[in-house]
Amino acid sequence: MLRRLSIVLALKQAYIKAIGHPIGFDYSRLEFNVPESTAMGDGYPLTGWEFRIWRTDLGVARRDQLITEHYQCVVAFFRGTNDSRFVFYDSQEALNGWVQFINIDQMVKVIPKLTA
Template sequence: MTIIKARIVRYVPQDFTDQLYEAGLSKLDEGTVAQIKKFYRREDAVRGLISKLLPRRILREHGIDPSTAVFDKTPANKPFLLSPQLDPPLAYNISHDNGLVGIVYGPGINDAPAFQLGIDLMKVRIPGNDTFETFIGYMDSQLTRLEHHTLLSTPLPQALQDFFWIWTMKEAYTKALGLGLGFDFARVEYNPKTNVLTVDGTVPTGWAFHKFTSQVGVGEGEEMYVGVVAQHVGGTEPAVVHSEKEACPWIVYEDAVSFVQTCE
């Protein structure tokens, strides 16, 4: 299996000062800064800032001056490093939601420039004032019959966490393919009870899925997140889904303040 790594940055808005925000922007080129400043909400701008800093920090850790880097996007809007040309190429993918921003990266060995590596993470919550049943109803067209039945027959709060395992599985897989919203989510089915994923009714070969959890905050302010890394490893073996209870020593967690302060 190709060695991958991930870095998850925890972002708490009240800890992220204006001075820190400006310091982070100073590490980026004018065009990227202009993109970030288009966000109306500061929280969105900070998540965008961290998302832009993450691949640049990875490059610096590889001994490459990030100011020389040129990034581009696939037709499906998946970012990739256009130059400099590395050997092997750098594969990476980014995801963010609420208080977390994450990147997974490693050697790009196939299907350039998407490299069939994806990550998705989401906060476990029901948005707004919806009930769980109403929330699931909004997503019904993207769920299979088995997924729908599993969720509605499982007691809360486990059913809510199971939904986000299902959703992040679908997102991570399609992002790894480099297709994003161009792929019908109902083709991907994940059973959180058996920990089995199928595509078009068949377990795909040559894939590994890594589940992880993270918490932001403490006490009553604690927020739960779930995430999935999808990695095409090649070969003819059926896809393996690694439980969140299994060790992921390649995932490093940082808080946003120290992350931006140490970005050079």
Template sequence: MNPTHRLRAMIGYHLAYENDLVGMVMTQGRQREVINIGLAVKQICTVPADMSVAAYAESQHHKLTPLEVSFIGPDQPDDVILRRLCIMLALKQAYIKAIGQPMGFDLSRLEFNFPEATARGDGFPLQGWEFRVWQAHIGVKRGDQLIEERYQCASAFFRGTEESKFIWQKDSKQLDSWVQFLTVDQLITVLPKLSD
């Protein structure tokens, strides 16, 4: 690619995967506009599978702030605790990937306040970020059985605005406008186009 054209248009992307789901987030823009983008995929389940939700949530408390721990209190039903925990962990992972931090980053330095739709890092507001949150439900064949797996997905993209913005994608029509789900066969078909 011509170096002067590269300053005008580039594609920034990030890959994420967990268990049976692989994701790719991408954007196009000028060189400096496409570097801060991150994606996280977190399966909505306990690890190991036979662990109780309460025990699993407690094992993740070191990654959360006291405010975040209050969102997953024992007074909540198990499905709510697990969903909220996975949302917080996915948001944190997407953000640290977008800023280029290693996997050992102390996630408790970040705080996501759902009711107020705010994000903080080291006690300071994270300004200029767009966070998108959605779920993916996929069918996975295990022997003769088709099993549904649910994943919490989150992307973080630096937009440079004054405030951070949260977009909660619950409506499938809205999600279809910017998210595409491909099978392995479909991906293999489009692979040659990605290398052009």
């Protein structure tokens, strides 16, 4: 039940960021029914949207220990189709084809390439 709540909240946040609304947007204006692949805003279908959903586990330093934290992630894309689409990434292999997580050491190595 907690994962489903996390997915719904992440869907709402991803959509709000995608349309450029500021902090303070009323979450109750949005409804997501993931099992039925429907999304509604103010009672109207949110057609044309694709939501990519995945869970990731990241190692986080807490004091002198490295612990694993779990995050529910969603990205919203407007595709212009006639329906809403929910794409779940259940395996790390499928997710790696689309998104990568890098650590700070890897980021520092590419900074010169980004500023060139």
